[in-house]
Amino acid sequence: MRTEDVLPKLRELGFEEGDAAVLADHFLEAERRGKQGHGLSRVDWLASQELDPSARPERITAVEGFERWAGRGALGYLTLAAVCDAQIESPPDEARVVVASNCFPTGMLGYWTRRLADAGLVAALTATSPARLGHPDGSPPLAGTNPLSIAIPSSDGAPVVTDVSMGRVTYGDVIAGLAPEKELVPFGGEHGHKAFALAVGLQLLVDALAGDGYGAVLLVARPTADPVPALRRAAGGARLPGDGGTKA
Amino acid sequence: MRTEDVLPKLRELGFEEGDAAVLADHFLEAERRGKQGHGLSRVDWLASQELDPSARPERITAVEGFERWAGRGALGYLTLAAVCDAQIESPPDEARVVVASNCFPTGMLGYWTRRLADAGLVAALTATSPARLGHPDGSPPLAGTNPLSIAIPSSDGAPVVTDVSMGRVTYGDVIAGLAPEKELVPFGGEHGHKAFALAVGLQLLVDALAGDGYGAVLLVARPTADPVPALRRAAGGARLPGDGGTKA
Numbered sequence: 001m002r003t004e005d006v007l008p009k010l011r012e013l014g015f016e017e018g019d020a021a022v023l024a025d026h027f028l029e030a031e032r033r034g035k036q037g038h039g040l041s042r043v044d045w046l047a048s049q050e051l052d053p054s055a056r057p058e059r060i061t062a063v064e065g066f067e068r069w070a071g072r073g074a075l076g077y078l079t080l081a082a083v084c085d086a087q088i089e090s091p092p093d094e095a096r097v098v099v100a101s102n103c104f105p106t107g108m109l110g111y112w113t114r115r116l117a118d119a120g121l122v123a124a125l126t127a128t129s130p131a132r133l134g135h136p137d138g139s140p141p142l143a144g145t146n147p148l149s150i151a152i153p154s155s156d157g158a159p160v161v162t163d164v165s166m167g168r169v170t171y172g173d174v175i176a177g178l179a180p181e182k183e184l185v186p187f188g189g190e191h192g193h194k195a196f197a198l199a200v201g202l203q204l205l206v207d208a209l210a211g212d213g214y215g216a217v218l219l220v221a222r223p224t225a226d227p228v229p230a231l232r233r234a235a236g237g238a239r240l241p242g243d244g245g246t247k248a
Numbered sequence: 249m250r251t252e253d254v255l256p257k258l259r260e261l262g263f264e265e266g267d268a269a270v271l272a273d274h275f276l277e278a279e280r281r282g283k284q285g286h287g288l289s290r291v292d293w294l295a296s297q298e299l300d301p302s303a304r305p306e307r308i309t310a311v312e313g314f315e316r317w318a319g320r321g322a323l324g325y326l327t328l329a330a331v332c333d334a335q336i337e338s339p340p341d342e343a344r345v346v347v348a349s350n351c352f353p354t355g356m357l358g359y360w361t362r363r364l365a366d367a368g369l370v371a372a373l374t375a376t377s378p379a380r381l382g383h384p385d386g387s388p389p390l391a392g393t394n395p396l397s398i399a400i401p402s403s404d405g406a407p408v409v410t411d412v413s414m415g416r417v418t419y420g421d422v423i424a425g426l427a428p429e430k431e432l433v434p435f436g437g438e439h440g441h442k443a444f445a446l447a448v449g450l451q452l453l454v455d456a457l458a459g460d461g462y463g464a465v466l467l468v469a470r471p472t473a474d475p476v477p478a479l480r481r482a483a484g485g486a487r488l489p490g491d492g493g494t495k496a
Contacts, residue, residue: 162445225456236388241448
């Protein structure tokens with residue numbers, strides 16, 4: 001899949017211009033950040049899935065500190081795009097929890113939190129996916145790789161964006177042929193029980209709030225402080241998460 | 249420090265009966281769960297700190313989806329106890345973000361999230377602490393061990409409670425003489441950059457919302473689903489986080 005083929009291929013799959021542009025931008029940005037598993041390989045993967053390109057997510061609850069969205073058959077990418085648009089158009093006075101049900105796949109979560117940080121908002125986002133991680137001591141697969149991404153805007157113009165999957169490799173890496181499926185275990189080696197616990201906790205958090213199906217939970221807030229510049233100074237030359245093409 | 253000496257010692261430090269009971273219960277529960285670093289060793293540690301046992305936390309903002317608390321010189325344990333009491337007394341309609349500034353030390357975060365889950369609420373809690381973790385490729389200490397605890401109530405009566413510190417060991421383990429300080433690095437070995445990124449992200453999340461000083465951020469919500477029993481069934485006999493004395 002070449003870069004210039006992405007948009008035509010997405011239109012061919014039935015996506016209208018705006019949705020195809022959202023999807024293409026996500027896939028191409030994933031490639032630029034070295035996350036090939038969320039990049040162009042996903043276009044062919046989408047072509048192998050049953051899709052309803054005309055499906056539209058719906059915001060079914062909107063009160064000051066809380067929103068609930070339903071995917072209604074739309075790709076999770078498009079649901080998160082709509083969620084981000086809505087937060088940027090109408091940011092919370094202080095903080096808001098957003099729950100999205102039937103929201104899959106969600107791609108590179110740092111893509112969405114970065115959009116919010118670029119608009120001056122603090123964001124923490126997690127999302128569930130098919131169970132692929134077992135307990136390090138042995139169990140059936142019980143948890144998805146369930147990443148957690150946190151993005152913090154900065155007065156120096158460069159937000160810090162963390163995006164950590166709880167798998168040693170991502171399923172995207174497996175799809176992209178970058179890792180064998182047997183490496184799809186909780187990261188951390190002898191401390192793999194910690195990554196497993198994070199994956200289980202995040203999954204149950206989403207499941208308890210979003211109900212059946214894969215979903216996402218977002219915390220979005222207005223910052224009251226600007227901690228990034230001081231952290232960068234303390235770091236000296238060390239690269240912080242989200243600088244350049246980090247794979248964390 | 250013997251169990252029966254905990255309450256008298258805390259009273260001797262100047263804490264009134266109710267606060268001493270809150271502190272003692274936390275320390276003794278940490279011992280029971282095998283988290284000695286948050287247990288009795290902390291009583292002697294407290295005795296070595298400058299304390300204002302009469303200080304009281306204050307809730308300075310309370311709207312439907314958001315609360316802001318200030319520690320006002322109280323121990324973080326006591327601030328989180330007051331935060332939990334307030335959520336249980338007046339749970340959110342859907343979800344609420346609670347930010348606590350000058351909230352340190354906070355102890356075993358799973359102790360607080362379990363209290364909320366036992367009251368039927370979903371909880372995710374993180375808190376900051378002095379920078380002890382450096383970048384795995386080398387940097388000054390930039391992030392605390394910044395744990396993340398998530399608790400989910402269950403209709404079967406036993407909530408799942410995860411509580412993961414981003415350090416290979418906790419500072420509490422160092423205080424308790426259970427680990428040398430040089431092991432206070434991000435967990436995960438060759439994937440230590442992931443735990444480092446989690447610690448940095450959680451720290452900036454708290455810093456951006458709570459401002460100067462160590463703080464805590466809590467997401468508390470009413471569940472709309474009951475995912476724990478199905479996860480337990482899928483797990484077969486495998487132990488889930490928070491069952492018994494897990495150290496995750």
